[in-house]
Amino acid sequence: MPQTLDYLKESPSQTAGPYVHIGLAPGAAGFSIFERELGQDIAGPNAEGERIRVEGVVTDGTGAPVKDVLLEVWQADDEGRHPHPRDPRHAEVAEGFRGWGRIIPDFETGLWSFDTVKPGPVMGRHGRLMAPHITFWLVARGINIGLNTRLYFGDEEAANAADPVLGLIEQVHRRRTLIATREDREGRAVYRFDIRLQGEGETVFLDI
Amino acid sequence: MKPFEYIPRDRGVHPPAYTPGYKTSVARSPRLPLLSLQNSLSEITGPTFGQGDLGPLDNDLIRNYAKTGDPVGERIVVHGRVLDENGRGVPHTLVEVWQANAGGRYRHVKDTYFAPIDPNFGGCGRVLTDEQGFYHFRTIKPGAYPWRNGVNDWRPAHIHVSVFGQAFVQRLITQMYFEGDPLIPRCPIAATIPDPKALERLIAPLDLNAAIPLDCLAYKFDIVLRGTRSTLFENRLEGN
Numbered sequence: 001m002p003q004t005l006d007y008l009k010e011s012p013s014q015t016a017g018p019y020v021h022i023g024l025a026p027g028a029a030g031f032s033i034f035e036r037e038l039g040q041d042i043a044g045p046n047a048e049g050e051r052i053r054v055e056g057v058v059t060d061g062t063g064a065p066v067k068d069v070l071l072e073v074w075q076a077d078d079e080g081r082h083p084h085p086r087d088p089r090h091a092e093v094a095e096g097f098r099g100w101g102r103i104i105p106d107f108e109t110g111l112w113s114f115d116t117v118k119p120g121p122v123m124g125r126h127g128r129l130m131a132p133h134i135t136f137w138l139v140a141r142g143i144n145i146g147l148n149t150r151l152y153f154g155d156e157e158a159a160n161a162a163d164p165v166l167g168l169i170e171q172v173h174r175r176r177t178l179i180a181t182r183e184d185r186e187g188r189a190v191y192r193f194d195i196r197l198q199g200e201g202e203t204v205f206l207d208i
Numbered sequence: 209m210k211p212f213e214y215i216p217r218d219r220g221v222h223p224p225a226y227t228p229g230y231k232t233s234v235a236r237s238p239r240l241p242l243l244s245l246q247n248s249l250s251e252i253t254g255p256t257f258g259q260g261d262l263g264p265l266d267n268d269l270i271r272n273y274a275k276t277g278d279p280v281g282e283r284i285v286v287h288g289r290v291l292d293e294n295g296r297g298v299p300h301t302l303v304e305v306w307q308a309n310a311g312g313r314y315r316h317v318k319d320t321y322f323a324p325i326d327p328n329f330g331g332c333g334r335v336l337t338d339e340q341g342f343y344h345f346r347t348i349k350p351g352a353y354p355w356r357n358g359v360n361d362w363r364p365a366h367i368h369v370s371v372f373g374q375a376f377v378q379r380l381i382t383q384m385y386f387e388g389d390p391l392i393p394r395c396p397i398a399a400t401i402p403d404p405k406a407l408e409r410l411i412a413p414l415d416l417n418a419a420i421p422l423d424c425l426a427y428k429f430d431i432v433l434r435g436t437r438s439t440l441f442e443n444r445l446e447g448n
Contacts, residue, residue, distance in 0.1 A: 007215070008293045008432045012406045013222045014383040015230070015397060016368065019316040023306025023332040023368055030317040033273055033330045035263045038302075061235040068318075074254060074376045084253035086212065086375075100255035107318075124248045135250055139381055142232030144223035144400050146379060150250075168243060197236050207217065207242035208251045208377050 013145035020070050020139060021104060028104045039103075042073065042116040044096025049078025049120070053190045054151065054180065055113035057105070058138065061198030065110025069140040071103040073114065073151075075133075080120035118153065118189070124164050131159035131166070135208075138195065148206045151193045154181045169204055177203045213247045214377045214434045215293055223400035230396045231357050247377060254376040257302045257336060266334045269305075269347035273330030280326055281310025281348035285426040286384070287418055290341045290371060293435030297341025298378075303431070304370040305345060306332040312353030312363075321353055346424065352391055364391035364398065373433040384429045385411045 021029040027037055043051075058066040076082050076099065081089040083099050093099075105112035116134075124130040134151040152160050160166055160179065169175045180191035195203045225237035245251070265272040270279060286305075290298040308314045308331065311323035315331050329348060337343045350365050366383045373379065385392050392398050392411065401407045409432075418426035 006295070007435065008291060008295055009221050009406070009409070010218065010293060010434050011380065011382050011409055011432045012401045013380060014368075014400070014410070015233075016370075016381045018318060019306065019314045020368070020381075022314060022316050022330075023304050023334075024370060026330070026332055029315065031273075031315055031330060033332060034266065034334075036261065038257070038261060061237075061239075064235075066236065072379070074250070076250070082249060082253040084256060086253050087249060098255060122249055125246060130248065130250070133250070135376055137376070137379055140236065142230070142234075142236035144225055144227060144230070144233060144237075146381060147225075147238070165245060165248075168245070198239050202238055202240050204240075205238050205242050207219075207244045208247065 015141060015144050016070060016139035018068050018141040020068070024070060025102060025104050039072065039101045042075070042098060042101035042114060043077075044094065044098060046094040047077055047097045047117045048094065049117035050189065051115065052118045053113055053115050053188060054134070054193055055111060055190060056180075056193040056195060057110045057112070058195045058197065063199075065105070066140055066197065067105055067107050067110040069105060069112075069138055071112060072137045073101045073103065073116075074135040074137075075099050075116065075119045076122050078117050078120045080122040080132075082122075121159060128164045129159075129162070131156050131163040133163075133165075136195070147197075148208050149195065149203055150178055150206065151191070152179045153191060154179050174204055177201060212252050213437050213439070214252065214375060215437045217434065221401075221403060221406040223402070227396075227400040230400050233400070251377045252375045254372060254374060254379070257300075257372070259336065262334060262336065267343075267345040269329070269331065269333045269345065272333060274328045277328055279309065279329035279348050281329075281351075283346070283424040284349050285344060285346050285418060285420065285424050286367065286412065286429055287342070287344035287415070287426065288412075288429040288431065290337050290343065290373075290431045290433060292373075292433050296435070297337070297339075298373055298433055299337055299339050299341055301337050301341075301374065302334060302372045303337065303343050304332070304334040305347075305367050307347065307350040307367045308353055310348050310351050312351035323351070323353070349386070357396055361396060362391055362394075364389045364395050369429070369431065371431055371433060378433040380431075380433060382410060382431070386427060387411055387413045
């Protein structure tokens, strides 16, 4: 017998279930318990950059909206900086910029939305710049392990064309599933980002 | 600077997306493979939380929703440690929990099970791990409850657990089960985990050493998140 490697194994994932809101967004479950629910304000009041809205619907393999999904997003600020000690420029991030949000759809329609600032490009591997993007993580009843994906911006064509992650998607037409389309609504940019869990137009999900 | 990376997720210890015994997974599982991505700054960073985000009773589910008295049920302490795969404690990370009450009823607009709501029990809590990764909370042991999967399926008693870690790649939601519960081997959700040894790591043992005599029993639940990996030699230079 060789020596054994003494790494531990990650705890296995389990579905978040239909009542995930009780723990992560009790207001949506129908009661008030915490003084402050987390993840309600992604950018905060001081962040520079273009204020945008992002909205969409998550649909299942039959095309029905997934109304009990919970989404979390993680993003850089408008200069591509993350408020985290591993980012060499984290000290320059505006106070109150969390970069993280938790989003619950409307229980009737499945439509979700959030307000933030448009992120700047982020330094990728080997010194290659990544196009502006927002990292998504989805959990729900029926999803056994959280699904990761990325939102890119439809009005960043040149940056998207050079993005090292989009470039990894072998079937070129599938890259479109990660690109949100821009619409100007009452003077503000609204990006539409629908996520299809399965079937036609299936969103590209990432093993990060 | 060497790239800082996490150990890739071993998908063999996790449930696959498509597990037909758990019916809802059938239409909610991607059919195409995941795209593997090496970690960049977007993955090795993640949100951070501090005591200022939390209230003083947030880790005490016996008190944090008490209106007219204490909730009904078996009083327990749940404690443990959040570790990474290298065995190091994960400090100052947020652990969130939610659960049904002693009768198996959730405080949620969508739960219609006829077991009654407990007026003194909300069913959620949160806590930050300490410097060494330890955490604890106090609650009522949840009851089993029926669900519309098979015609007579019942969830074992369980507490949902959500953990952040220090990077977005460590984000994990799982469920804690209780030692000795005969519903565990009969549960289609527990059975989504392919390896029985991996499932055992979600079953919290009774821990009498941490019980409070004449007050609360205790269960111990350690949570392992992904660890960072070392690359001792790197041939590929930055910029190449």
